[in-house]
Amino acid sequence: MEKPFVIGMDMGGTNTVFGVVDARGNVVSKSAIKTGNHTDVNLYIQDLHTELIKLIDATGGVDKFKGIGVGAPNGNYYTGNIEFAPNLPWKGVVPFAQLMSDKFGIPTALTNDANAAALGEMTYGVARGMKHFIMITLGTGVGSGIIIDGKLVYGHDGFAGELGHVTAIRNNGRLCGCGKSGCLETYASATGVARSAREILETSTKVSLLRNIAVESITSKDVFDAAMQGDEVAKEIFNYTGKILGECLADFVAFSAPEAIVLFGGLTKAGDLILNPIVENMEKNLLPIWRGKVKVLFSELKEADAAILGASSLAWEL
């Protein structure tokens, strides 16, 4: 029987978005539910079923679906479990893929959100046709998905590709939510940019539009808006962020010699303000054999659909 559709589903700490995707990468239909409301994963799946089955039935029913692909924080591809996800309401180890396939009668595969994004980029995005690239997601945190020989790197235990937690600043680095200090995530994420803004404003007396905002409530969006108006402090913040990220990217290149690094997520909206310092500092820190050869690209997937498309890519492999 022909199964021309898959489900792509992206689970965040606040919202879960999901959609029906066809073989050409069209998001045929989509919807969402709240994640955070459900302290019991079974009630979450119940509510998800209520919404998702409508989309499935409108597309010919369960028999038309090859699989469900899920991107979830701390999702483990090997086991199908979500394991100790700090930002989700259910704790410990949750056998999520199993629960889903039991409920829907559709095979379900699961990985973390950044891995799903990398698969989406390879299948539908700027990395089409590439066998070797590294996806870096610059959102609330920093995630990564590594593609080598056209396949995602899962590693020995399923958790490979935690590049947001390499040590970017070795001494006196910022405390990270993971318990370590100096992690890349504490600098190159949206929250990292906001932290940089607070640091610079509190330790200097430079004039800045950002001083019109209460320092504890400054967001990366505020920094972006100020930079677009020519604010020097805001531009300095993007230079600083891009420098730290670019230095780390050079080390990543030394690992897997990718054709490209693909950046995705909120911070990429800053465009050249962040891209220029990233590229400049990556190049400075590359071995001569790689200089001028590794592309740094922004994702071209629509952010609203990218998460669904990425997760759906996983379902085609089922």
Next chain:
Amino acid sequence: MEKPFVIGMDMGGTNTVFGVVDARGNVVSKSAIKTGNHTDVNLYIQDLHTELIKLIDATGGVDKFKGIGVGAPNGNYYTGNIEFAPNLPWKGVVPFAQLMSDKFGIPTALTNDANAAALGEMTYGVARGMKHFIMITLGTGVGSGIIIDGKLVYGHDGFAGELGHVTAIRNNGRLCGCGKSGCLETYASATGVARSAREILETSTKVSLLRNIAVESITSKDVFDAAMQGDEVAKEIFNYTGKILGECLADFVAFSAPEAIVLFGGLTKAGDLILNPIVENMEKNLLPIWRGKVKVLFSELKEADAAILGASSLAWEL
């Protein structure tokens, strides 16, 4: 026709060692020539042929050989070329695998020496049965070979796995032969240990057996000998070296989530003097999910045979 043998060949800047290897990993016979004497690669291959053909003929002739595997500095698996190797007498791009197979009539594959070591470890060493591990060679320089899903990572261009050139010390790091500063290789190699010794002796007045040696001629062997006699400065040098290496290893784990890291080469002779600080500092810098789970192992291959065995592993794949 049955082809029960391969050739493994390891090319260094000074010597080239090669041997006949059977399917069980026995080095049946071996020999060596000087590398550095030959400014013309064709004369080098001529001299190599003179010696190697004796071993081949003594083992039944060319028809008994499945392939020749070569580990060479800057060897590129994809192209079979040796490209811009700073420590070899011939410059630019040398189509070495092609020259070898033309000369011997045996298919030849080539990769860099650290990659060959990783293959050897997977086939015959402590990494037997492992699908995910990282090999770090601690010799005159620092090399690496990365195994993911049971295969070597070559990357987009064939040069993946240059972990000796990740930036270990970001600010005011030591100048590296590659032109960058702060590379892991400048600290965690035999020459790095000697540099650390000179630094500590010149910037402190601590009593040390190492002060009996002219500071510019101290080697890592001297540091090891002093440490074994209980010298505190020598032990401090190994602690410092192990700390820097351990911190970098934690970042490597975040990339590919290996089952183990295998250390090979001269510095491993220091045993627990270097292993303890490596493990301690790696653990401190790992994400909680990996703490206590990633083995750090010393190679158990005999150093004299390891290079030949490693390169020979490549030949079985031909």
